[in-house]
Amino acid sequence: MIHNDKRICDGVGLWLENRTDRDWDGLPGLFLDRDGVILEETGYLGRVEDVRLVDGAARLIGWANRQRIPVIVITNQSGVGRGYYDWQAFAAVQSELDRQLQCDGAHVDFVVACAYHRDGKPPFAIDNHPWRKPNPGMIMAVRDQCRLDLSRSVLVGDKWSDLEAAARGGMARGLLVKTGHGVQQAGIPPSFDAGSMGIDIAANLDEALAIFKQETSGASG
Template identity: 40%
Template sequence: MKRRALFLDRDGVINEDFGYVHREEDCVFIGGVFELVRTANRAGYVVAVVTNQAGIARGYYTEGQFRDFMRWMQSEFLSRGARIDRVYYCPHHPEAGVGEFRKTCACRKPRPGMLESARGEFDLDMQDSILVGDKKSDIDAARRAGVGRRYLLAPRSTVEQAHCIDSLGVVERIISRESGPSPYSR
């Protein structure tokens, strides 16, 4: 049976988006994110981060620094009983920066490349998968990849084809309800 995924954009969904966050001391986790990931783990979802990281192309931080930071972030989740299964990132930018990262790629959202990689890797039921983003480009990427359940963490927005939510708790409750009574006591 195909699995479902919970796709999370990073900046503005997992951590506050202060712009090009890449250091532990600048990481402020968004309320409810650990509970959301824990509930998704328990319900059998693959939890995947899908994040544009043009800061790498722009030379603000290296790919190594990004990966170190994400390893730290994943360990912060694990220490709270929550597991991020996979991190997909796009280090490119079509115009900015130099060298190998300056290119028009298939992975930078709103393109669906990262989501399509996940589909192949985990044999996902995309229609029944969930994406939570905070920008139109997140929602567009999800729509193009066939992700059926799209949530925009922005209470007042004009982005179409997404449900606007004002907290991650909304998605957490949806997953928790659909997975029925938990075998774990509450």
Template identity: 40%
Template sequence: MKRKALFLDRDGVINVDYGYVHRQQDCVFVDGIFDLVRLANATGHQVVVVTNQAGIGRGYFSESQFVAFMDWMRRRFEERGARIDRVYFCPHHPVAGMGRYRQACACRKPQPGMLNDARRDLDLDMSASILVGDKRSDLDAGARAGVGRRFLLAGDRPGHAEAESDVDVVARLSDIGSALEAIGIAAARV
């Protein structure tokens, strides 16, 4: 039986996006992220991070620094009773990437490569899955991969509600949990 997933962008959804966050001391978690991940865990969703990390390609930090930071981040979730099942990242940039990282690839969102890899690796039913992003490229990648429900975390940024008619626009992560409960995808809040 195929599984469902909660796909999360990282910068701007899991942590506040201060630009190329890769050190523990620079990480501030977005309000509500631990509750949302616990809810997803409780309702049988695989929690999958899909994140563009052009800072690697630009030379701001290495792949090993990124992996170490994500390991640290995952431990913070575990300490709060939440689980991230898988992390996919794209280190490329088509213009600003250095060396092997300068390429137009299939994994950099809005391309669906990372989501398609997760579909294959985790045997996912994309139509029963959910994606949360804070940029149009996140949502477009989800649409191209066939993700059933997509949420734009807009925060206090004006103008998104009218411009994003093909997705659910929310101000806070807690709004996503409420929306999921209201339509019966989630049985109970954890």
């Protein structure tokens, strides 16, 4: 099962889609987990009719667009690996996400996804693939393509495993948002060493945006 779609960069289980030709050298990136953060968590989201933006997603992404902060969607997609849906369905979901964001004048610059999982069906059955969060492989792949500055970058996730990937990628900040799995996750302490990465917990994306705005104005003041 080898795909010809150039976005499936290994022909099987890794999606790497750079939508811009901008030079990101030295810029900070905004990495966003998808399900439970910018799209409502439905459990293995593979159907266009189930695509619903989380409240505040377009406001946060639109703000980053205006600040010229690259926006990267970074998502584990074991649903592809388990055979619940395929890359074509993943692409259709992404197109619907793009369409809904576009209605509010917002856009995503980069999409990276990993379908490998220990319980996947061959050829997706790879345990602990370096790209699968909490491993930092997806973050490193984006950096290698665009040369953005991870030490100034931030990630928003609804699981501690998202933030662990950010910490291991050397990011400045990880923000756990209490949507999707986030309410449950916020009730347990993180099990990883965050090192020098700052951690915030926000009720929703509007609160996350307020935190980012405050830091941006603080940094320039």
